[in-house]
Amino acid sequence: MCWRKYLMWFANEHVQFRLPEIESLLSVFNIQYNWIHQEISHPFWVIELPSEHAATQIASRSVSLHCCVELWAQAKTEEELHRKLRVLPAEQFQLHFSAEKSFRIKVDTFCNKLSQADKISKIENFSYLPIEGHVNLKDPDVCLNIIEFYGLDSNNIPKKPLDLYFGRWVANGQRDLLAKLSLKTRKFIGNTSMDPQLSILMANQAKIVDGDLVLDPFVGSGSLLVAAAHFGGYVLGTDIDYLMLHGRTRPSRIQSKKQREKDESVWANMEQYGMSGKYLDVVIADSSLPIWHDSLTLDAIITDPPYGIREATERIGSTKSYTISEEHLETHIPSKIEYGLQHMYMDLLQFAVYHLRVGGRLVCWVPIIRENYCEEKLPSHPCLKLVYNCEQVLSSYTSRRLITLEKTYEPDELQQGTASETSAREFRAKFFKYGEEKQSRATSVPNQIFRENGLFVMLGSRAMSHLCKQQDSDRPYSSTNSVKCLGLLATSYPPSHLLESGD
Numbered sequence: 001m002c003w004r005k006y007l008m009w010f011a012n013e014h015v016q017f018r019l020p021e022i023e024s025l026l027s028v029f030n031i032q033y034n035w036i037h038q039e040i041s042h043p044f045w046v047i048e049l050p051s052e053h054a055a056t057q058i059a060s061r062s063v064s065l066h067c068c069v070e071l072w073a074q075a076k077t078e079e080e081l082h083r084k085l086r087v088l089p090a091e092q093f094q095l096h097f098s099a100e101k102s103f104r105i106k107v108d109t110f111c112n113k114l115s116q117a118d119k120i121s122k123i124e125n126f127s128y129l130p131i132e133g134h135v136n137l138k139d140p141d142v143c144l145n146i147i148e149f150y151g152l153d154s155n156n157i158p159k160k161p162l163d164l165y166f167g168r169w170v171a172n173g174q175r176d177l178l179a180k181l182s183l184k185t186r187k188f189i190g191n192t193s194m195d196p197q198l199s200i201l202m203a204n205q206a207k208i209v210d211g212d213l214v215l216d217p218f219v220g221s222g223s224l225l226v227a228a229a230h231f232g233g234y235v236l237g238t239d240i241d242y243l244m245l246h247g248r249t250r251p252s253r254i255q256s257k258k259q260r261e262k263d264e265s266v267w268a269n270m271e272q273y274g275m276s277g278k279y280l281d282v283v284i285a286d287s288s289l290p291i292w293h294d295s296l297t298l299d300a301i302i303t304d305p306p307y308g309i310r311e312a313t314e315r316i317g318s319t320k321s322y323t324i325s326e327e328h329l330e331t332h333i334p335s336k337i338e339y340g341l342q343h344m345y346m347d348l349l350q351f352a353v354y355h356l357r358v359g360g361r362l363v364c365w366v367p368i369i370r371e372n373y374c375e376e377k378l379p380s381h382p383c384l385k386l387v388y389n390c391e392q393v394l395s396s397y398t399s400r401r402l403i404t405l406e407k408t409y410e411p412d413e414l415q416q417g418t419a420s421e422t423s424a425r426e427f428r429a430k431f432f433k434y435g436e437e438k439q440s441r442a443t444s445v446p447n448q449i450f451r452e453n454g455l456f457v458m459l460g461s462r463a464m465s466h467l468c469k470q471q472d473s474d475r476p477y478s479s480t481n482s483v484k485c486l487g488l489l490a491t492s493y494p495p496s497h498l499l500e501s502g503d
């Protein structure tokens with residue numbers, strides 16, 4: 001192993017989410033590491049890794065990372081930086097510099113702007129480096145970075161940088177994904193579609209890897225499924241809202257036509273991004289009435305339950321008791337009642353405890369009234385360990401916290417979770433206080449899924465029915481496009497697999 005120091009340069013956004021994302025990725029790739037410098041609000045962290053491959057693995061998934069640089073020297077002044085570089089052993093350079101290898105030196109600054117002339121004069125100060133190759137500004141073999149950090153306060157920029165770094169660029173993070181998966185160009189979005197950055201952070205914190213089975217029980221427009229499928233997860237979702245899953249809610253784009261296009265759906269998004277092979281189905285179902293077969297085992301649950309702001313917190317139920325006659329069962333639309341946040345989170349955690357594999361993660365948002373917050377009030381369960389808890393502030397009074405819970409052991413029957421009593425009404429009232437906020441039914445589908453080498457293989461047309469319980473009373477769920485889904489799944493697996501079922 002060749003341990004080296006790497007500089008991680010983070011995008012200046014979602015600061016609290018950096019460590020959970022990077023630590024989750026270190027765990028996904030089973031990478032050993034030592035933190036040399038890791039300070040939450042500082043955009044530059046230094047980590048010691050056993051190989052360059054480890055650095056590229058982290059960068060291949062991280063959306064917090066701007067880029068990763070092999071760190072050759074770090075200093076508080078220019079003089080100190082040059083002094084350190086001059087005494088570096090020759091092997092440091094021999095690996096990367098030769099007459100055949102082109103190079104480029106780039107000056108980057110944080111919280112300051114330098115003129116082109118200033119940058120060039122800084123680059124010239126490094127002329128003592130034993131670089132032999134020719135300059136190639138567009139596509140060099142080796143890219144060297146001079147990085148200057150001028151602090152975090154753009155109203156008070158110091159004359160000289162506070163920290164200087166010099167190193168060799170290794171890999172960019174996944175910031176390009178933000179444009180690729182942007183909601184602006186996504187086929188189907190809703191009022192509460194999660195932005196790609198937070199969706200990817202959630203998928204990374206859930207440690208989703210190729211072949212995982214992932215569920216979003218409050219799926220909405222399926223943004224979280226996009227992120228999960230991007231990392232190879234096979235995705236499933238449920239939502240109580242028929243109109244949402246059929247792409248028939250009011251259009252969410254202000255400038256758009258009055259009607260949605262006919263083919264807007266979670267499925268259409270998957271197709272748009274070339275992820276249709278990872279799509280299992282989305283199902284109209286009430287998460288308070290679990291539809292899943294007892295044997296369903298999930299690798300991850302990522303979800304954003306409703307907080308009662310833009311989406312009502314509701315479940316199927318009635319204050320009256322009534323029986324539906326046989327003839328009306330087929331077309332009956334059940335009434336809904338309020339689903340208290342406390343009960344919603346207790347149900348969600350209970351569901352996670354029963355259906356996650358040990359080691360699997362539940363990553364979900366929890367609305368918070370900031371003045372009442374303490375960690376003990378977060379939803380919890382004895383079988384779920386709170387791994388991370390990051391705040392995204394929504395207003396002076398409210399925020400939401402992304403909690404990452406990992407299942408540590410199988411439950412025994414008596415173990416119950418807890419959740420605090422914050423009602424959706426109270427959260428809503430605080431959210432809108434003083435108007436200052438700026439917020440940021442499965443008809444059984446025949447098929448069979450089994451796991452082979454970490455991949456799900458569809459055997460003929462018997463999957464959702466094996467994952468869902470048979471329901472014979474008042475139906476809390478119905479299928480949206482599972483038949484279509486199976487048809488498309490057929491395209492991503494060899495036809496022989498599909499023929500085996502004998503359907």
Ligand SMILES: C[S@@+](CC[C@H](N)C(=O)[O-])C[C@H]1O[C@@H](n2cnc3c(N)ncnc32)[C@H](O)[C@@H]1O
Nearest residue numbers: 193194218220221223239240241286287306314
């Ligand atoms: C905050 S939105 C989720 C948005 C989603 N992450 C997206 O990117 O579009 C919450 C969703 O939960 C759904 N929902 C509300 N109550 C539900 C329930 N009892 N069971 C299942 N879904 C429910 C709503 O219809 C809504 O689509």
